Amino acid sequence: MSEPAPDPRPGPTALSRWRRGLFGRVFLTFFAAVLAFVTLASIVQFATRERHDAGWVEAADAVVEAHKPALLAALAGDGDLEAATRALAGALELRVAVRSLDGAHLAGDPATPPLRPLRPRQRSRLERGAPVMLREKSGEPQLAFPIGDRAVLIADTGDQAARRARNLALGVIGLVGLLGASAWLLARSLTRRLALLEDGAARMARGELGHRVQVDPLGDEIDRLGRAMNDMAYQLGELIRGQRSLLANVSHELKTPIARLRVLAELLAERAESLPEHPASARIRQGAVELEQDLGELATLVQDLLTSGRLELSGPHASPVQRTPIDLAPFLARLGAPFAAEVAVTPPGLSLVGDPLLLDRLITNLLSNARRACPQGHVWATAVGAAEDVTLAVEDEGPGIPPAERARVFEAFYRLDDARARDHGGAGLGLYLCAQIARAHGGTIAAEGRQQAGEARPGARLVVRLPLAGPPAPVL
Ligand SMILES: Nc1ncnc2c1ncn2[C@@H]1O[C@H](COP(=O)(O)OP(=O)(O)O)[C@@H](O)[C@H]1O
Numbered sequence: 001m002s003e004p005a006p007d008p009r010p011g012p013t014a015l016s017r018w019r020r021g022l023f024g025r026v027f028l029t030f031f032a033a034v035l036a037f038v039t040l041a042s043i044v045q046f047a048t049r050e051r052h053d054a055g056w057v058e059a060a061d062a063v064v065e066a067h068k069p070a071l072l073a074a075l076a077g078d079g080d081l082e083a084a085t086r087a088l089a090g091a092l093e094l095r096v097a098v099r100s101l102d103g104a105h106l107a108g109d110p111a112t113p114p115l116r117p118l119r120p121r122q123r124s125r126l127e128r129g130a131p132v133m134l135r136e137k138s139g140e141p142q143l144a145f146p147i148g149d150r151a152v153l154i155a156d157t158g159d160q161a162a163r164r165a166r167n168l169a170l171g172v173i174g175l176v177g178l179l180g181a182s183a184w185l186l187a188r189s190l191t192r193r194l195a196l197l198e199d200g201a202a203r204m205a206r207g208e209l210g211h212r213v214q215v216d217p218l219g220d221e222i223d224r225l226g227r228a229m230n231d232m233a234y235q236l237g238e239l240i241r242g243q244r245s246l247l248a249n250v251s252h253e254l255k256t257p258i259a260r261l262r263v264l265a266e267l268l269a270e271r272a273e274s275l276p277e278h279p280a281s282a283r284i285r286q287g288a289v290e291l292e293q294d295l296g297e298l299a300t301l302v303q304d305l306l307t308s309g310r311l312e313l314s315g316p317h318a319s320p321v322q323r324t325p326i327d328l329a330p331f332l333a334r335l336g337a338p339f340a341a342e343v344a345v346t347p348p349g350l351s352l353v354g355d356p357l358l359l360d361r362l363i364t365n366l367l368s369n370a371r372r373a374c375p376q377g378h379v380w381a382t383a384v385g386a387a388e389d390v391t392l393a394v395e396d397e398g399p400g401i402p403p404a405e406r407a408r409v410f411e412a413f414y415r416l417d418d419a420r421a422r423d424h425g426g427a428g429l430g431l432y433l434c435a436q437i438a439r440a441h442g443g444t445i446a447a448e449g450r451q452q453a454g455e456a457r458p459g460a461r462l463v464v465r466l467p468l469a470g471p472p473a474p475v476l
């Protein structure tokens with residue numbers, strides 16, 4: 001397996017990650033659609049304003065026309081101009097004043113702004129007796145209606161127009177805010193559920209095939225995706241379980257014939273000893289010894305496969321790990337002796353709770369690896385106790401394990417140098433089994449470089465950390 005090549009592009013910023021994420025995309029799409037709609041509506045509203053104004057002026061003109069006789073009569077001195085103007089203001093719902101053509105205030109609300117300077121076209125409209133809408137970029141729109149040829153009626157729409165614009169703006173802001181909030185909620189509800197699926201998939205990918213994502217049986221596409229993931233994990237789990245139990249059964253079936261073969265090989269070696277001196281006898285003796293060795297390795301491999309299968313197939317409910325107190329000093333001394341390892345235990349009376357057979361297998365494999373890596377030099381086996389756990393370490397003065405390989409040596413059947421090491425030692429299952437045993441005890445294992453007095457030295461250091469209190473108790 002090769003590692004994926006590192007991406008040479010610079011890492012994305014938080015903002016661009018957000019924009020490219022599903023949440024950002026749903027939110028921005030929805031929000032952009034709303035903004036586009038509001039902009040379009042504003043453009044249409046602005047473009048049709050002239051027509052709207054024209055209609056509005058016409059309606060106001062009809063009202064003014066109806067009041068004109070009373071106004072004209074009052075201007076001619078027959079009636080109350082003030083009362084007539086107020087009546088018109090009430091009908092128009094606008095601020096209204098009557099001014100003479102030279103600007104003098106005649107009646108109505110004196111706060112009404114003066115008539116703005118007229119453009120020639122507007123002046124000629126007014127002289128023809130038609131009303132004029134005066135709209136400037138800033139300032140409040142006014143309506144001017146000629147009353148006879150001496151006065152003009154000014155209706156100030158300012159308040160009303162400003163109020164309408166303000167209401168419109170508030171409405172738009174409210175709408176955008178409301179739709180933005182609902183876009184946010186929609187995006188969040190979608191992405192939150194996807195994040196749950198992502199988390200579930202990641203856990204399954206880490207090997208937790210018993211994990212299930214929560215789904216609603218009557219749910220939508222996302223629930224269906226979750227259900228498909230659960231089915232997949234179940235099928236994978238069954239497949240792996242089947243393979244493992246096949247392997248375990250085969251290993252078990254192999255045990256008896258191998259044991260028989262070993263007895264026969266032993267017998268053969270014994271008989272070969274008593275053969276008469278002959279060149280062929282020496283070859284037979286040598287062959288018998290090698291046969292015994294090979295069968296011994298085969299027996300170890302099959303036993304390792306069985307132990308590994310037993311550890312894999314056990315669930316949290318039926319742990320195959322025994323919980324026995326182990327006095328570490330004599331334990332390590334016994335295991336270290338065949339490998340001429342230097343043993344040190346601190347404090348000397350240190351003990352932990354664990355499975356003696358499994359831990360024997362673990363330490364023995366580490367020691368045999370170390371001795372194989374450095375047939376002549378020193379090999380150390382140490383145990384250091386702390387408040388909650390024990391650090392067991394096996395070190396050697398061999399070539400060490402390159403940093404890039406330190407994680408992979410724990411994979412099943414992974415060996416660093418096939419050709420060199422094939423004739424000695426196992427099939428690459430040893431450290432895999434060690435990691436399984438450490439995990440079954442609730443501990444960890446790691447490969448490191450060797451250090452002495454703070455300086456790197458050639459050699460490997462395999463470190464196992466185990467909880468003092470022993471493996472986690474089975475869940476009943
Ligand atoms: N102490 C060590 N020094 C150098 N290499 C090691 C050491 N221990 C393990 N290795 C490497 O890790 C590989 C895997 O070890 P292991 O799983 O025990 O398999 P095996 O002992 O069957 O080869 C070994 O083949 C060896 O290349």
Ligand SMILES: [Mg+2]
Nearest residue numbers: 365369426430
């Ligand atoms: Mg080994």
